[in-house]
Amino acid sequence: MNNLYSQIVNQKAKISLVGLGYVGMPIAVAFAKKAQVIGFDLNKEKVKLYKNGIDPTKEVGDDVIKNTKVEFTSEASDLKKAKFHIVAVPTPVNEDHTPDLRPVESASKIVGQNLTEGSIVVFESTVYPGVTEEICVPILEKESGLICGKDFKVGYSPERINPGDKVHRLETIVKVVSGMDLESLDVIAKVYELVVDAGVHKAASIKVAEAAKVIENSQRDINIAFMNELSLIFHKMGIDTKEVLEAAGTKWNFLKFSPGLVGGHCIGVDPYYLTHKAEQLGYHSQIILAGRQINDGMGRVVAESAIKLMIKNKKDVANAKVGIFGFTFKENCPDTRNTKVIDIVNELREFNIEPLVFDPEADAEEAEQIYGLKFASEDEMNELDLLIIAVNHDVFANQNLNYWLDRVENKRVIMDLKGMLNRDELESLNVSYWRL
Template identity: 50%
Template sequence: MSGTQNQINTSLYEHFPDKIQIAVIGLGYVGLPLAVILGQKYSTIGFDIDYQRITELQNYTDSTHELTEPELREATNLVFTSNAEHIQSATIYIVAVPTPIDRFKRPDLSYLLAASHTIGRILKKGDIVIYESTVYPGCTEGDCVPVLVKESGLIYNQDFFCGYSPERINPGDRSRPITSIKKVTSGSTPEIAEVVDQLYKSVITAGTFKATSIKVAEASKAIENAQRDVNISFMNELALLFDRLDIDTQDVLDAASTKWNFLNFRPGLVGGHCISVDPYYLLHKAESVGYYPQVLLSGRRINDQMGVYIANKVVKLMIKKGHRIEGSRVLVLGITYKENCSDIRNSKVVDLIKELEEYGITVDVWDPWASAEQVKEKFNLTLQQPSNRYEGIVLAVAHDSFLNTDIESLKLDDCVIYDVNGLLEKAKHTSRM
């Protein structure tokens, strides 16, 4: 190791943790909880380009409903800003911005690269940039680092360093806060890997796992959600089969799950920003090296068609009950991608709604968790509380609040009730996944 390299690393250790200042870039479902726990211990700046988001957080309000006002107030060392000049003093930058896919289902790195441009312009010698956004293996050092180098004029792993620690937030799950989920960490040199690991270990009570490289850490995140996607696709394929055999899929799974080593995945709509997106990042990287993974591709194909399948199933059930399809009314309960969560990104419920509308059905949509403005802007759909009586009702998302919904008061005679997530007792639905 050169004398300069040794001097920088020694300086980092000397300044850790007493004099470090952290900037968290992106304050969504991932960045905000992270900024809050860091802000309880370190001088932390939460940065987001969304001025409205910053304003609400400065008033201790979280529109995603992940954190309460008291929890936001606990981060006494945390301030929020939308001005990039205010994060110039940071020594550690943590990037937690979205990594979606485009309409062709290719990785969209625009947010990630924009954040890298912003940081690169203010990067200083000795700084560390840690990425948390889900990417394909090699993205941090192959796509982001060159931007940091170009913008800063600094030398990677001599003047500045990088780390990668994949996010493991579970939106809507109050039983698993960020501190209770073990964190994978990594760094661009062995010394930096240790610094990154110690940083997270100091705020994550569940502990950390130090990966052997940044690529390994990136790959670990990619396969976490790809594995769930494939397993759920198998359950969805079984649901398609058992429907033709006139067998209740949930009954089969209840029986099979009595064996200790049966993996109790359930069929359903696979949406959201992780499970329905991350496999495409792995697919992109695989194809770039000439490998075409069949299991990942088949799993995605099955899961992507389930919204249309459910809509067609509901229509067939309505026909059996003698309903005229065109002009009938169907109520869809839930539009977020998962239960007890306000996130509507990549919601597969939309596929279900659009397919029903193709039949000439009038579809009412209600979701107490979702933002009516965001749903209108994103999907051109209007949320409204149920005010009619319906020929069909689809429980698309298993929000706890729907358990208290008086479904009987919303039914017309011979109403079809389709339960996507097994929320209702058998006697209260017509069919389920």
């Protein structure tokens, strides 16, 4: 197995990427510059787009996809041609916030059915400590008939790709790597060093690497929850949260987080993986779950604040026309899965308000499929009783003030969840302005 690395470098052994989403596809493209790569995804339509040089994720762009040497496929049997498998499938949570391991179990089954002797399988999906060795390895063994440690080896290297971020990329973020033993760790580290310019950090064990990933986003989640709680308190005090944070941020060791909606596949999900495992071991999380509760409730806070604002401004709430700008889980990214903007939509519906939603960056087909939501056109976002800026896409941030003012009726009411606009300027124009 030691010579697997040289076989990969000399293009005699292939790397496979299982799962070609926002995480897997950029990894496949990066490795294809140095090795032979098979990019596998069950979604035939997605694979067809990649083969036609189209990047539906907008992570690397159509030109890069057109020119990449990745062998895109939806045929699982093609995985037999690879010796180094990287699994990068989503790990969501169920409605009751318990981990949904079905995607990673299904991927393990597919890889197992096509696993050959002398291979290494590395998991990148976010999981709680123990999943790789206790859940994935038995599936790989059962499906392949091979023995882990003897016929094949496993490792774990948590993904750290930040969708929509053009600065923090696979190549520029230190990669945590782990292996089941020193031999596999050495090979896995060397393979990732081919593409990660920032270098690798060798974790002491697979469980340590799994734990490191799951706490990275849990820490961020807790910090944002603290900001959201401060926002709730300061609103009651009549103090502007952004102004408070700007003042506090002048201290060298003040952590610069902001209040906001916490969606996506990581920050709003990973803490539940950690607390689920803790519960199994008899420990009930207090800080982590408290943070989750606050962040999960922010859609309701925004909707209720919207109703209060309209009443205060003598708007006819029952017939109000509300427009929401932005629907994706984060800026400059087409992904609508796990967006918390849907919470605002659903809460407004409780008041019999059907808001219009406009998002030029979002995957409209995906939003309709998942949420049954049809986006409004930009032209429809006019004569609004209330305007809500929910996502700070560049396309919104680059608009001048009149773009927003011209869209709201008479007594103008604007909610700016990201604090993009200038409060003093708006208030001098008699705009009723609210931000988190």
